[in-house]
Amino acid sequence: MKYLPQVTRRKFVKNALVLAAGLPVASSFAKTEKSSVLQAGAVPLKWLDSKISAETIGTTWGVPWPKGALKKNSSFSLQSQDGRAIPVQSWQTAQWPDGSVKWTAHAISAQPDIAGGLLLKPEKASAVSGGIKVSENADMISIDTGRIVCTVNKKGKLIIDRIERDGRLAAKDGRLVLQVQNQPDAEPGEQIRTEFFQGEIKEVLIEQSGPIRTVLKITGSHAAENKALLPFVVRLYFYQSSDAIRVLHTIIYDADESKDFISGIGLRLSVPLEDELHNRHVRFTGEDNGVFAEAIRGLTGLRRDPGKAVTDAQINGKATPSTTEFPDNVSKRLHYIPAFGDYTLFQPTPDSFEIQKRTKAGHGWLQSAFGKRATGTGYLGSSKGGFLFGIRNFWQSHPAQLDIRNAHTNLAEITLWVWAPKASAMDLRFYHDGMGQDTFEKQRDALEITYEDYEPEFGRPVGVARTSEMQLKILAATPENAEIAAIANAIQHPAQLVAEPAYFAQTGVFGGAFSAVVKGNPAEEKIDKQLDFYFDYYHKQVDQHKWYGFWNYGDVMHxxxxxxxxxxxxxxxxxxxxxxxxxxxxxxxxxxxxxxxxVFRMAEAMTRHTGEVDVHHIGPFSPLGSRHNVMHWGCSAKQLRISTAANRRFYYYLTADERVGDLMKEQIDADKTLRTIIPGRKIGQTAPANDPKGELASISFGTDWGALASAWLTEWERTGDEKVKTKLLNSMKTIAAQPHGFFTGVSIMDLNTGKFQMAQKGKLSVSHLSAVFGLAEICAELIAVFDIPEFEKAWVQYCELYNATPEEQKRVLGQSLTKLNLRQGHARLTAFAALRKKDAKLADRAWDEFFEGGAGIKSQSYDVKNLTGPQVIMPIEEAKGISTNAVAQWGLAAMQCLAYAGRYLK
Structure with missing residues (x-):
């Protein structure tokens, strides 16, 4: 690609928008015509965070494309604001039914000198030179980024065999470690027994091998003697010319929570050391760019001064002059200066950390430093280079811990603990004993007082998972304090590229259920102000109420x-x-x-949490999720509405995250679990009769089918699986063929074909929950993707009639609907019907329903009280009448009414 002349940022953005305007528009608003390959189109990209650190290891992001705009296997080029060509690796992540490209993913290596925007163009790109080299034999896989070489074992307990930089061994024997206790804490006179496990490799796959980005997927379980616990999925990410490895670490809980109390989960590596003890350096990052910096054997503060050249070198992590140049009164007594070989950074809560050190095992710890929120990065090395390691969301996912051990010897150990052994053991037992709820009647009665759906054995954590993110980095020299602080910040806030909201909206993805912010309409600006208020309020509530912790971070309260x-x-x-x-x-x-x-960072944390912790990935409830509860897995209502792929698709397509891809794939066969874990079993829903082969399931058209449809659509558009597509289309057509369409509510599905049996005519079933767990959004997208007029007619009918008058309902359905709720939230359905029918009266009705606020938020308010002690334990903000249900539905209704009926807003 030719280099282009430099342009100003103003001109760059203007040109990008002009180019993007050449894209054909696709949305759920109207069908679009097929388009040839883009001629002049380009997509302007921006960095998610305004300040991009030079220490990023590489970046992966996703871009949507309108239907018919790009042919399969299209190539892409990337251009910086100053006209430079940026090598890029690209691949398709989703397709439209006509075979054209719907989503693509792209990766670039570290770009320390790019601070402005980028332009992605669908055109042939030049080949990448000096790309990642991958070699494989029966026992090992070796990845050479051009900066480091990492060798990964295919079997055994040592996952990472070795990491080298410039031919120098920097780390070796990378293994997963697990500590388990027989009880959470000891009563007087009792003794805690601890077992130690190590990760055992089951399989290693090269999941992606490209010149810029390569991914290895390692699966297995933690093993000790004849026992195995906590299956794991570890992914290692490598980028061209990078000296870092991104580690995505997932554990799946399969222990007996009443006997096996997890007291440590981590990744451990051995680090060879050769330099003199006074030339070995330790670093930990604290808060506000703070850095703890010491040498294993300190030369400052002594009774005898070694000289400024020596102390300056040690303080700055440089090699000191030779000991022959030290004053005699220091050099002859170096062996009397204690060498501190062990260090620990421990974050037990979201608001406190401590650093301790000791000379070696068997001796006491010294308190070295304290603080509030550590950024959780450490380093061990010398002027010749060293090993840097960090945990993302370190304080948010407490208790977390970084250990350095035996740094006074030739082989130190580094452990990144995502569950800290210095903390109390993990106690996942249910929080009460059932309180006598041994019959359905008692369980139903208890629901009336605490809103808890309890059932014995259903509140166990078996099958829930947790994913953590770490980074390992091999440096050529001990970094300056400012540099290690910058690296720590880059680990906590990875560089991410995104397109502009206007472009996202233009492509018609995610059902066209949103529009970009546009100024000029005072009524719309008022809605935007309220949208901002609700997000900002919840964003603050996370911090004020400390919604943090290994199992909690990412969720909010109900x-x-x-x-x-x-x-x-x-x-x-x-x-x-x-x-x-x-x-x-x-x-x-x-x-x-x-x-x-x-918003992206909060949604990212929520996606990680709700997709892992709130869902059973193995065991009898797999792959269903758990309804809201004191404990994330505590409710006996195991539901597809929680595990739905609809909640994961955004993050997957925006980042190409492989773990989230796993989570969505788990949901493809979720219909089979509904045979044994019947969603409405407590309100009369039963398993199909006459089903000897187990091929049938009772499935509602709302929360159940909506979740299945999102999983099947996503799997087909990702992989092209025609069997999954056939099941999806069969289900859509047989819902449309029901006597009352979506108002039929529930029917028996053939699990092999996806076809629903015809229900009895005249029987209506409708729930206020059916459309508020992603059904409205996924139906909008299905209508935009597939041309099935009868399905569109059935869904638009549901959208039009749900909030209609009883007379209108009776005229169409033969009877009116009763016990409806969430009228405000359903205003977005009315708006969608208005759009599809081009009906201005329906659009006006949608806005009336929205502003009336039925079962939602009636009047918009920004009133917040500031509460302090002694009324509350810590200062907080309190808004009147806030409910997460109401806010989420208000927000979705507001955005979709604007997208579908915005021009009718007065």
């Missing part, structure tokens, strides 16, 4: 207790939200509308 001035963290079904009424979708659509970095 309901507020105004009397106690706290969220109902201890009240049955009112505690953790677990995606109730589509909190995830609210955040993701809000990001798509605004492009705000803080």
């Amino acid at each position: 309901a507020y207790d105004n009397d106690r001035h706290t969220w109902r963290y201890d009240v049955g079904g009112y505690a953790w939200d677990n995606s109730e009424l589509s909190t995830d979708l609210w955040l993701w659509y809000y990001f798509m509308r605004t492009g705000r970095s803080d």
Whole structure:
């Protein structure tokens, strides 16, 4: 590609928007014509965070394309603001039904000198020179980035065999470690027994091998003697010319929570050391760019001064002059200066950390430093180079810990603990004994007081998972304090490229259920102000109420207790939200509308949490999720509405994250689990009769089918699996063929074909929950993707009639609907019907329903009270009448009414 002349940022953005304007528009608003390969189109990209660190290891991002715009196997080039060609690796992640490209993913290596925007163009790109080299034999896989060489074993307990830089061994024997206790804590006179496990490799796959980005996937379990616990999935990410390895570490809980108390989960590596003890350096990052910097054997503060040249070198991590140049009164007594070989950075809570050190095992610890929120990066090395290591979301995912051991010997050990052994052991036992709820009647009665759906054995954590992110980096020299602080910040806030909201909206992805922010209409600006207020309020609530921790980070609470001035963290079904009424979708659509970095990061954390912790990935409930509860897995209502792929698709397509791809793939055969874990078993839903082969399941057209449809659509558009597509289309057509379409509510599905049996005519079934867990959004997308007129007619009918008058309902359905709820949230359905029918009266009705606020938020308010002690334990903000259900549904209704009926807003 030719280099282009330099242009100003103003001109760059203007040109990019002009080019992007050449793209054909695709949305759920109207069908689009096929287009040939883009002629002049280009997509302007921006960095998610305004300040991009030079220490990023590489970046991967996703871009959508309108239907018919790009042919399969299209090539791409990338251009910087100053006209330079940036080598890029590209691949397709989703397709449209006509075979054209729907989503692509792209990767670039570290780009320390790019601070402005980029342009992605669908055109042939020049070949990447000096790309990653991957070699493989029966026992090992070796990855050479051009900066480091990492060798990974295919079997055994040592995952990373060795990491080298410039031919120098920097780390070796990388292994997963696990500590398990027989009880959470010891009573007087009792003794805790601890077992130690190490990760055992089952399989290693080269998941992606490209010149810029290569991914290895390692699976296995932690093993000790004849016992195995906590299956793991570890991915190692490598980028061209990078000296770092990104580690995505997932554990799946399969222990007996009443006997096996996890007291440590980590990744351990051995680090060879050769330099003199006074030339070995330790670094830890704290808060506000703070750095703890010491040498294993300190030469400062002594009774005898070794001289400024010596102390300056040690303080700055440089090699000191030879000891022959030290003053005699120092050099002859170096062996009397203690060498501290062990260091620990420990973050037990979200608001406190400590650093300790000791000379070696068997001797006491010295308190070295304290602080609040450590950024969680450490380093061990010398002027010749060293090993840097960090955990992302270190303090947010407490208890976390970084250990350096035996740094006074020739072989130190580094451990990155995502569950800190210095903390109390993990106790996942259910929080009460059932309180006598041994019959359905008692369980149903208890639901009336605490809103908790309890059932014995259903509140166990078996099958839940947790994914952590780490980074390993091999440096050529001990970094300056400012440099290691910058690296730590880059680990905590990885560089991410995104397109502009206006472009996202133009492509018609995600059902066209959002529009970009546009100024000029005072009524729309008022809605945007309220959208901003609700997000900002919840963003602050996360911090004020400390919604952090290994199992909690990413979730929010369901309901507020105004009397106690706290969220109902201890009240049955009112505690953790677990995606109730589509909190995830609210955040993701809000990001798509605004492009705000803080929204993306909160939605990212929620996607990681709700997709892992709130879902059973193995065991009898797999792959269903758990309804809201005091404990994330505690509710006996195991539901597809929680595990739905609809909540994961945004993050996957925007980042190409392979782990989230795994989570969505788990959901493809979820219909089979509904045979044994019947969603509505407590309200009369039963398993199909006459099903000897287990080929049938009772499935609702709302939360159940909506989740299945999102999984099947995503799998087909990702992989082209025609069997999955056939099941999806069969289900759509047989819902449309029902006597009352979506108002039929539930029917028996053939699990092999996806076809629903015809239900009895005249029987209506409708729930206020059916459309508020992603069904509205996925139906909009299905209509945009597939041309099935009868399905569109059935869905538009549901959208038009749900909030209609009883007379209108009776005229069409033969009877009116009763016990409906969430009228405000369903205003977005009315708006969609208005769009598809081109009906201005329906559009006006949608806005009336939205502003009336039925079962939602009636009046927009920005009133917040600031509460302090002694009324509350810590200062907090409290907004009147806030409910997560109401806010999520208000936000989705607001954005979709703007997208579908915005021109009718007055």
